[in-house]
Amino acid sequence: MMILDNYFPSPIGREEHPEWLEKMLPILDEIFRGPKENLRSDFYHNGETTYGKRSIHTEPQFAEFVKFIQERACNFLELQGYDSSRVHWNPSFFANSFRKGTTHPKHVHSQCTVSGIFYLQTPPGSANIIFHPNQPFRDFFDYMFYVKDPNNWWAKQNAVYTPYPGLLMMWPSWLYHEVPANNSEQPRTSIVFNL
Numbered sequence: 001m002m003i004l005d006n007y008f009p010s011p012i013g014r015e016e017h018p019e020w021l022e023k024m025l026p027i028l029d030e031i032f033r034g035p036k037e038n039l040r041s042d043f044y045h046n047g048e049t050t051y052g053k054r055s056i057h058t059e060p061q062f063a064e065f066v067k068f069i070q071e072r073a074c075n076f077l078e079l080q081g082y083d084s085s086r087v088h089w090n091p092s093f094f095a096n097s098f099r100k101g102t103t104h105p106k107h108v109h110s111q112c113t114v115s116g117i118f119y120l121q122t123p124p125g126s127a128n129i130i131f132h133p134n135q136p137f138r139d140f141f142d143y144m145f146y147v148k149d150p151n152n153w154w155a156k157q158n159a160v161y162t163p164y165p166g167l168l169m170m171w172p173s174w175l176y177h178e179v180p181a182n183n184s185e186q187p188r189t190s191i192v193f194n195l
């Protein structure tokens with residue numbers, strides 16, 4: 001009987017923090033209703049972001065939230081056997097508002113350690129987040145070997161999560177992920193972070 005060992009995992013952390021919704025929702029609402037020169041509308045197709053326009057992680061109104069996320073990221077790393085006290089953090093946060101049709105193709109985040117997202121508003125039709133394996137040549141192998149049972153845990157080609165308000169997710173910054181086309185009439189809003 002063949003024994004299949006499994007090493008080198010792709011950890012995806014998730015936990016619920018609805019207690020932050022009441023505080024962060026009005027702040028994001030103000031950001032996206034505020035002056036358009038503080039927002040970028042050319043980064044995501046049909047979406048708005050503070051990315052590259054405004055360093056929200058340096059603003060006093062985000063200070064407590066940034067500290068909280070940093071603590072949770074330390075926990076995420078410690079669970080995996082890392083010494084979080086020796087990590088050189090380089091926090092960068094940005095607020096996103098996805099409208100109907102917004103997508104974010106498969107990518108990784110560079111020059112950071114842990115990446116993640118906190119979901120605030122996920123109206124009906126909101127897009128999922130999908131993670132993909134990073135193994136070199138895995139795409140080619142999956143194609144060539146013809147996956148007969150996509151539900152077989154070993155053959156899984158992606159991991160799909162449906163966001164909801166208060167969901168916090170984090171993953172190593174090297175892990176591929178994407179957001180397929182958003183289909184919500186009302187904005188799907190979130191705070192994304194790189195640490």
Ligand SMILES: [Fe+2]
Nearest residue numbers: 107108109177
């Ligand atoms: Fe991303």
